[in-house]
Amino acid sequence: MANFLKYEQDGPIVTLTMNDPENRNPLTGNSAVDEFIDAINRIEADKSVRVVIVTGSGAAFSAGGNMKDMQKYQNPDLAVMPIRTEYKEGIQRLTLAMYNLEVPTIAAVNGYAIGAGCDLTCMCDIRVASESARFAESFIKVGLIPGDGGAWLLPRVVGMSKAAEMAFTGEMLDAQAALACGLVSRVVPDDQLMGEARKLADRIAANPGPTLRLTKRLLREGQVTRLDSLLELSAAYQALAHATPEHTEAVNAFLEKRKPNFG
CATH class of the missing domain: 1.10.12 (Lyase 2-enoyl-coa Hydratase; Chain  A, domain 2)
Structure with missing residues (x-):
């Protein structure tokens, strides 16, 4: 869909909101990657920006890959190399751009952060979760591996043992379990999520x-x-x-x- 990503700026703080709630804000099979790249380039060029908040609309932060779009890979005549290229020129561009963005980033996780959605939170510097947030490194559940760099990102956030547990089981963590393993730094009531993320952003943006x-x-x-x-x-x-x-x-x-x- 067009306009997947909503870009809002208030002084030195930019809020990026994934805005396809009906499909749980997927990161593939749409314009998500290109829109994120455009927003990141805009932020890098705007030296007035000091903090970025990333969040989702609706009940999900991001469901990760678009499962309907993945059906195209079930064609037995489909060559392997074009799929590899699609990952490198698709979701992996988002990984590199978001991780290397020089401006501090806060993931305000409002709901389900699944697969690549979970990894997107790990591309950010700080993660704040609502009580409704849920996290899963769930690629294994659909017979896939973390194609977006999650095998590099997640262990650096929660440690190798917990990352292995999450990746090998694909099981979901609630917000309190995410807090306990260090995946998030705080959990707040649902209706206070953006307010708390903004307070944290203000404290960061007060610096040069x-x-x-x-x-x-x-x-x-x-x-x-x-x-x-x-x-x-x-x-x-x-x-x-x-x-x-x-x-x-x-x-x-x-x-x-x-x-x-x-x-």
Whole structure:
């Protein structure tokens, strides 16, 4: 469908809402990937954006893959290589773009986050869940593997043992179980989800935008690089941070005992 993704900006905070509730906000078989990529490019280019909230409309955050669309793969004459290409040029583009987005991201999980929907939450930096939220790394239930990078993402969020349990059983976690294993950082009543996500976004957005982007990049690099390499990168980033007007404003505000104004 057209306009799968609703883009709303309020000052330094952008909210991206997946808006196909009748189909539980699937990420394949529609324009979802292209619209996410367009939104991410827009956010990266807009230096006023400091935080992004990702959520879904209706009863689901995202049901992941579109099962009706997957029926096309049941054709015995269908070649394997085009399917591989479709994944690389489809859902995997979303994985890389969302994970590498420099702006901090919050997944406000309002309902079912299944398969690629669960993995989409793991592409974000922080996950806040409503009491109705449910999570499942459920690919195994339909005879598939996590084709969107979930085997890399999920263990970095919940640890290898819990990720293996989720991937091998495909079983669903309720919000409290997700909280217990660290998949989410907090659970709130359904009607308070977006308010709590916005409060958290406001606390993040109160900080200087350039430094937020540099800090997120360091956190990402820290997951895949050696300590000495990260220290070298940190020194370079710190030099950049010292040169920003936001740093000057922060130092002056501290010395003058006032609240900084980062614009």
